Amino acid sequence: MEIESHALELRGVQKRFGSVYANKSVDLTVLKGSIHGIVGENGAGKSTLMHGITGFHPIDSGEILVRGKPVNFKSTEDSIACGIGMVHQHFMLVESLSVLENVILGSEGGIFLNEGLHKARLGILALVKAYGLEVPLDSKVSKLGVCIQQRVEILKALYRGADILILDEPTAVLTPIEVEELFKLLRNLRSQGKTVLLVTHKLKEIMAVTDRVTVMKQGVVVLNVATVDTSAAQLAESMVGRPILLDIKRTAASRGELLLRAQALKVFDLSGVARLNGVSLDLFAGEIVGIAGVSGNGQSELLEVLAGLVKPNEGSLLCKAALVDDWVDITNATNGPRSRHNLGIAHIPEDRLKLGVVPSMRAEDNVRLGYEDKAGGDHFLTDPKQITRECLNLMDQWDVRPAEPMLSLDSFSGGNQQKIVLGREINSEPRILLVGQPTRGVDIGAIEVIHKRLMALRDKGVAILLVSVELDEILSLSDRILVMTSGVFTGEVSSSKASENGLGLMMAGIADKGGIR
Amino acid sequence: MSQSRSALYLRLEPFLLPVLNLGLALLVSGLIIFSIGENPLKALQVIFQGSFGSGEGLGYTLFYSTNYIFTGLAVAVAYHAGLFNIGCEGQAYVGGLGVSFVGLYLGGLPAWCVIILGILAGALFGAAWAYVPAWLQARKGSHIVITTIMFNFIGSALMTWLLVVVLIKPGQQAPESREFSNHAFLPSLKGLFSYAGINLGQSPLNLALLISLTAAVAIWFLLWRTRFGYQLRVAGTSPAAARYAGISPENFMLKAMLLSGALAGCLGLNELMGSQHRLTLDFPAGAGFIGIAVALMGRNNPIGICFSALLFGALVQGGGELAFEMPHISHALVIVIQGLVILFCGALDQLLKKPLRRIFTTTV
Numbered sequence: 096m097e098i099e100s101h102a103l104e105l106r107g108v109q110k111r112f113g114s115v116y117a118n119k120s121v122d123l124t125v126l127k128g129s130i131h132g133i134v135g136e137n138g139a140g141k142s143t144l145m146h147g148i149t150g151f152h153p154i155d156s157g158e159i160l161v162r163g164k165p166v167n168f169k170s171t172e173d174s175i176a177c178g179i180g181m182v183h184q185h186f187m188l189v190e191s192l193s194v195l196e197n198v199i200l201g202s203e204g205g206i207f208l209n210e211g212l213h214k215a216r217l218g219i220l221a222l223v224k225a226y227g228l229e230v231p232l233d234s235k236v237s238k239l240g241v242c243i244q245q246r247v248e249i250l251k252a253l254y255r256g257a258d259i260l261i262l263d264e265p266t267a268v269l270t271p272i273e274v275e276e277l278f279k280l281l282r283n284l285r286s287q288g289k290t291v292l293l294v295t296h297k298l299k300e301i302m303a304v305t306d307r308v309t310v311m312k313q314g315v316v317v318l319n320v321a322t323v324d325t326s327a328a329q330l331a332e333s334m335v336g337r338p339i340l341l342d343i344k345r346t347a348a349s350r351g352e353l354l355l356r357a358q359a360l361k362v363f364d365l366s367g368v369a370r371l372n373g374v375s376l377d378l379f380a381g382e383i384v385g386i387a388g389v390s391g392n393g394q395s396e397l398l399e400v401l402a403g404l405v406k407p408n409e410g411s412l413l414c415k416a417a418l419v420d421d422w423v424d425i426t427n428a429t430n431g432p433r434s435r436h437n438l439g440i441a442h443i444p445e446d447r448l449k450l451g452v453v454p455s456m457r458a459e460d461n462v463r464l465g466y467e468d469k470a471g472g473d474h475f476l477t478d479p480k481q482i483t484r485e486c487l488n489l490m491d492q493w494d495v496r497p498a499e500p501m502l503s504l505d506s507f508s509g510g511n512q513q514k515i516v517l518g519r520e521i522n523s524e525p526r527i528l529l530v531g532q533p534t535r536g537v538d539i540g541a542i543e544v545i546h547k548r549l550m551a552l553r554d555k556g557v558a559i560l561l562v563s564v565e566l567d568e569i570l571s572l573s574d575r576i577l578v579m580t581s582g583v584f585t586g587e588v589s590s591s592k593a594s595e596n597g598l599g600l601m602m603a604g605i606a607d608k609g610g611i612r
Numbered sequence: 613m614s615q616s617r618s619a620l621y622l623r624l625e626p627f628l629l630p631v632l633n634l635g636l637a638l639l640v641s642g643l644i645i646f647s648i649g650e651n652p653l654k655a656l657q658v659i660f661q662g663s664f665g666s667g668e669g670l671g672y673t674l675f676y677s678t679n680y681i682f683t684g685l686a687v688a689v690a691y692h693a694g695l696f697n698i699g700c701e702g703q704a705y706v707g708g709l710g711v712s713f714v715g716l717y718l719g720g721l722p723a724w725c726v727i728i729l730g731i732l733a734g735a736l737f738g739a740a741w742a743y744v745p746a747w748l749q750a751r752k753g754s755h756i757v758i759t760t761i762m763f764n765f766i767g768s769a770l771m772t773w774l775l776v777v778v779l780i781k782p783g784q785q786a787p788e789s790r791e792f793s794n795h796a797f798l799p800s801l802k803g804l805f806s807y808a809g810i811n812l813g814q815s816p817l818n819l820a821l822l823i824s825l826t827a828a829v830a831i832w833f834l835l836w837r838t839r840f841g842y843q844l845r846v847a848g849t850s851p852a853a854a855r856y857a858g859i860s861p862e863n864f865m866l867k868a869m870l871l872s873g874a875l876a877g878c879l880g881l882n883e884l885m886g887s888q889h890r891l892t893l894d895f896p897a898g899a900g901f902i903g904i905a906v907a908l909m910g911r912n913n914p915i916g917i918c919f920s921a922l923l924f925g926a927l928v929q930g931g932g933e934l935a936f937e938m939p940h941i942s943h944a945l946v947i948v949i950q951g952l953v954i955l956f957c958g959a960l961d962q963l964l965k966k967p968l969r970r971i972f973t974t975t976v
Contacts, residue, residue: 404855433858442856450856453849464846465857467839475838 101163102127102259102290103148103179108157110143117143119314120157125259125307127162130281130291132301132322135311136334136538137508141294144311145261149174149181161259180252184264186244190237194230195219198251215254222253226283242273249280260284261292266300267536270389271566271599278304296334296538298327299567310334335540343546346554348574351380353415354527354558355401355440356422360410362396362582370396371407372582378527378558383549385573385590386562387598393582394562395445398531401560402442403431414438414527436465441520445531445562451516452504459486459500462519469523489518494544510541517545527558534568546572566595578602621972625965630909630920630957632964637956641949650940662933663926667805669933671815677918677925678817678882679896681824683903684910684917685831686738686875691912692835693868694848694861699745699760700876701900702767703738707877709771710737711884712779712789712891719793726795730885731823731878738877739870741767746869750862756869768894775893789891798886820882825918827875832914844868876900905958920957927953 103125110118118140125131135141146152148159150168159166161177168174171181188197199215222228230246231239239247245265252260262281266274281291281304293305301308302322310318310333318325318333332338355378362371371393378384386394399405400412403425412426416438428434435442444450452461459482467477486500493514495507504512513533520528533549534542549572553559563569569576576593578586578601586601621628642652663673683700690697697703710733718729745759772787781790798818805812835841847854847864854861883895906924910916931946956963 402856403858430858430860432856436858444856449850449852451853453846453853455849456845460842460846463842464853465859467842467857475840477837477839477842479837 100127101125101160102129103292104158104160104163105144105148106158106160108144108147108159109155110140110147110152111155116314118147118154121311121314121316123309123316123319125290125292127290128285128288129306130285130293130304132305132308133292133294133311134296134298134301134308134330134334136296136540137510139311139334140314141311142263143314145181145263145292145294149179149261175255175257178256178258179261180255180257180259181261182245182248182252182263182265184267186241186248188236188244188247191235193233193235194239194247194250195232197236197247198254200251202255219250219254222250225287226253226280228253228280242269242276245269245277246280257289259290259292261294263294264296265293266295266297270564272389274300298330298539301330302327312336331539343543343550343571345550345571348382348553350382350574351556351558354378354380355415356413357401358411358413360397360400360407360412362393362400362405363408369582371400373410374579374582374584375410376560376577376584378560380526380558381553381556382574383553383559383561383572385569385576386560386579387566387569387576387602388579389602390564392579394579395531396582397579398442398445398529398560398562401529402440402444403428403433403435406431414440432465436523439524439526440529441523441525441527442529443516443520443531443533445535447509447513447516447532447535452512454505455503457501458490458495458504458507458515459483461504461515462486462489462500464519466519466523489515489522492522493518508538509536510538513537513545514541517548521548521552525557527560528552529560529562531562532564533561534563534565566598570595570598618972621968625968626911626913626916629961629964629968630911630916632968633909633956633961634923634953636963637949637953640956641952644945644948645941648940648945650938655934655938655941658934658937659927659930661930662937663930666813667811668813668815669929670810671801671805671812671817673922673925673929674821675815675817675882675887675925676928677921678821678824678886679879679899680902680906680921680924681828681918682878682882683876683900684906684921685824685827685914686872686900687903687907688910688912688914688917689831689835689875690868690872691907692841692845692848693864694851695746695749695756695865695868695872697742697760697869697872698757698901698904699742699763699767700872700903701896701898702760702764703741703873703876704879704896704900705764705771705894706741706767707734707738707873708880708884708891708895709774710734710877711880712792715792715796715885715889716779716789716891719795721795723795726793727798727819727885730796730881734877734880735874736877738875738879739873742869742873742876743866746866750865764900772893775891779891781890787893792885792889796885797889798881816887818882818886820878820886823878823881827878828914828918831875835914840867876903902954905954908959908961909957923957924950924953 101124105121105123108118108121121144133141143152147154150170150173153169166177195212195216198219199211216232219232228246228250230243230250236244236247265277269277284291295301305322308320308322308325309316310330312334357374357376360371360374361369364370374397388394400407406427411424413422414425416423423438425434448454453464462485463482483500487498490498495511495514533545549559561569561572570593573590576588576590577584578598580602645652645655662669664670683704686700687697711730714726714730714733718726741763745756745763748754748759749756775787779789780787798820801817801821802812835845843859844864846857847859847861851861879896879899884891888895902924906917906920909920927950931950934941935943935946
């Protein structure tokens with residue numbers, strides 16, 4: 096009878112890859128009609144467990160009970176048939192098809208598409224109504240913003256009869272406002288009797304939306320509590336195994352000389368729309384300037400222009416040269432990124448995997464990316480021993496694990512990859528550091544390290560420009576915060592006067608309406 | 613313990629996979645040979661005997677291998693820059709024109725000088741033929757696979773016209789140029805091999821083998837021990853990351869294709885200066901395409917390419933012997949066998965990767 100109220104129960108679930116246990120005797124009970132959070136650092140075994148539950152990687156031993164009945168999933172089809180739906184972090188949508196076509200994908204119901212589409216439309220509209228999942232059914236998925244795409248994924252799972260919904264890092268791509276909307280939707284699902292499993296590493300979200308939370312560390316469950324009985328600090332400590340300082344200590348900024356001056360920068364995209372519409376900015380030594388804003392309002396373009404990846408259509412960009420005490424015009428510098436390096440400007444890109452590293456290359460080859468004319472023997476010939484040594488040095492300084500320079504970069508966790516990127520850029524001893532999303536996809540232990548290092552760098556007199564979608568991060572690191580909407584700065588506040596609500600309102604000044612790009 | 617087993621497997625994989633793929637190809641070939649009533653083991657023995665059993669056979673095997681080393685390297689260099697150069701056939705053909713100009717018109721210079729000029733001219737003409745498709749992709753956004761295929765045809769038509777109308781030796785029917793000056797004959801390696809007690813017989817093995825091996829070492833060094841090679845690989849693996857790092861992927865696309873075309877263009881050294889001593893119609897005879905399979909099987913690593921080129925050289929030479937020795941095996945069947953090796957070692961080279969990794973490693 097009690098078992099009836101369990102949507103999902105795991106007993107002694109084990110999964111081994113070779114000799115390594117990814118999950119070791121995991122017990123877990125998820126109550127029907129609840130939102131259950133699962134947290135843990137990267138590599139703690141959360142994803143493996145979810146793959147076990149959905150049958151994607153069947154478990155080695157142990158029991159899985161769905162609604163009290165033991166099941167034995169061999170593939171994801173089995174789990175879908177049993178009412179378990181999963182929304183992956185990276186969406187599984189066909190961009191060139193419409194929302195409707197995507198939802199019925201795999202359950203078209205007959206050889207003629209139209210018949211199935213018509214039947215599906217009615218079913219989907221009923222779901223949309225029941226859960227308040229507003230989506231434009233006939234738009235192409237490629238035209239939709241990420242937050243709507245995510246709703247399509249949820250809709251897809253529900254349409255297949257999902258009763259237990261697993262969401263893997265659903266908020267990684269969302270803005271604060273979109274996160275709120277997602278949570279509203281999840282609460283709505285809960286009130287209609289659905290069960291939600293939320294896999295994340297963001298503790299604030301766990302605290303905000305879940306009923307119970309399970310913490311995993313190195314493949315085992317280390318904590319299992321009702322959310323009201325715990326705190327973010329306790330969760331962080333059990334995730335990492337040591338106390339974590341979520342708020343960093345900051346000293347008063349001592350603003351130095353002016354190092355970079357951008358004036359009336361404008362960037363137009365291919366269709367002639369201004370992505371940056373007259374942005375002026377002064378960066379001083381020894382301060383962190385945070386750029387807050389809903390993503391897609393020009394922050395990325397600003398970083399790209401400053402880093403020399405894109406030339407501005409209008410405006411000018413001046414930089415104080417390192418040795419000669421004079422201003423250099425870098426607006427239209429040839430080979431922008433390289434010339435920036437020579438002036439002491441380093442850039443930590445927003446999209447780490449696409450820009451910041453070459454994932455299939457060795458760690459040591461990534462450590463010299465962009466600095467190969469200075470590092471690893473600065474002549475035409477390179478010295479493999481020196482390259483390895485330089486990489487080991489960096490790994491030692493930044494505590495990168497495993498400290499294996501020969502390992503390809505994609506075998507490191509997100510946090511360790513980011514440490515390699517940060518280490519590389521900071522070791523070039525920049526005077527100006529451009530930072531985009533420094534902690535995206537990075538585990539909490541590494542976040543602490545990264546924040547500390549950025550503060551230390553500021554105290555050493557480096558000018559830092561910080562672009563982040565994490566308002567917390569902007570608030571705790573910045574000395575000065577600029578709010579960006581539609582390609583212009585719409586407000587400036589000093590960090591002492593800023594609050595999350597205040598910033599949120601400024602950002603929402605021109606908020607995205609419905610999330611359609 | 614299983615960790616170290618997994619690491620050991622990953623270390624051996626680059627060698628193990630090609631060998632197993634070759635085994636599969638031979639197995640299927642064996643079944644075909646068996647089905648037409650011949651003994652597969654005997655056929656294998658004939659191929660081996662034909663290609664390595666005698667000094668002359670070995671000479672021919674290495675002669676063919678030389679061609680494949682050049683074209684295999686050409687494909688690999690482009691591959692590392694993220695480009696699929698299937699125009700080696702045309703680049704080799706046009707490169708041969710450069711080699712022939714030196715052989716025909718500069719033959720009066722001292723021999724060493726003619727040979728160096730021959731290398732330069734072959735490389736230059738091959739590079740030029742590769743540059744146009746590269747430029748079209750880098751600057752105008754056309755796709756290099758399409759353009760290099762088309763340039764094979766254009767090159768072929770151009771060379772046919774030149775041979776039929778311009779370069780043909782006066783007073784003869786066959787579309788061939790007159791013979792090169794004898795200063796442009798690459799020295800045979802017969803002397804070198806006779807020191808080792810091997811008699812190369814009538815085989816045309818020549819200095820080009822050593823040139824190709826030198827090129828292989830040089831390319832390995834260039835790719836993995838120089839800044840240029842590093843930047844080329846970054847540009848080829850991730851153009852976005854290259855741009856971020858201040859490396860222009862377009863520039864490296866051009867540079868890599870120049871190098872690739874130059875390597876393919878050196879084919880004429882072996883075939884023309886080394887063996888035929890005149891410009892002949894369609895002298896690359898598919899070596900440019902076999903270079904793709906050679907590069908794939910050699911994992912685009914110059915050292916691996918030398919070994920896979922040896923294999924393909926042996927197949928061509930031994931296959932010829934097979935058609936000669938065994939009455940039921942026609943020349944067409946020999947081509948089928950070669951095709952199977954290309955299929956399994958080139959096109960399906962990842963076939964066994966997943967199952968083997970599942971067996972031997974901790975994660976797939």
